[in-house]
Amino acid sequence: MGRYDLTDAQWERLEPHLPPEKPRTGRPNHSHRRMINGMLWIARSGAPWRDLPERYGTFGTVSSRFYRWRRAGLWQRILEALQARADRQGRVDWSLHFVDSTVVRAHQHAAGARKASGEKGGSTGEALGRSRGGFSTKIHIRAEGLGKPVTFTLTGGEVHDSKAFATLMGTGWIRRLGRGRPRLKPDRPAADKAYSSGVIRSALRRRSITPVIPTKSNERPDPAFDRNAYRERNRVERLINRLKQFRRIATRYEKRAANYLAMITIAAILLWL
16 A cells, blocks of 8 residues: 555545446446545645556546546535535534635646636636735635534635635535435634624624634724634644645645645545545
8 A cells, every 4th residue: 555545444435435436338447446546646745647656557547537526526525425424423513613714825837727718817717816925826714623624615815815704604515414404504613813804793693603703903802702712723724734735735736726626625535534
């Protein structure tokens, strides 16, 4: 087993969510486990697809499998299935969620994606922009109370954190296995001062959600602010550090935002496994 390969326990939990290796018609697929291990090697090492070691197969086969499953939405479905299973086992904490963001430097090869028909603007449609750190992308993420990723979205590096807050709170449904509606809303979200605004606080209170957000120096202090709960926000910062152990995430090489988001989803799947 290679350094970045799936363990037997991880594969046992992941295999039921994958398409059959031997379809009823046509040629059988290459081993799913071998293909996914190749994708993990790329995500961990940050190397180009052409540098994939031969033990994983040809780079064209592994990369085409990655792109084909991304277009089919398979990575997102696997993540949602693992989250649903964890929720059923009581391993998802809904009492306190954490929201944060991180800026990722984009490699020069990330620029130059062809515009889709009818697309306006340049790199903005691919979540690329200019920030203090230069050419970059910003990852916005919401984590559950135990520090595992629930949902994430991408913007250009110059976009303010608060602009993505509504998206993070409006996505990330975790379905119930069996009866019951999918759950979305945590009891309380914890975030730093960048998310402190009257619009955000009012929107949360309308949904009966108690914000754990410190006020800025020019705002009226919130007497209900829970300082002890806010100290737990280090869990989302540690989560971001774990995601950035994948070098293909710590630096963005993908031209398409959808492909970069798929890399983040694969890393999130591994964390849930």
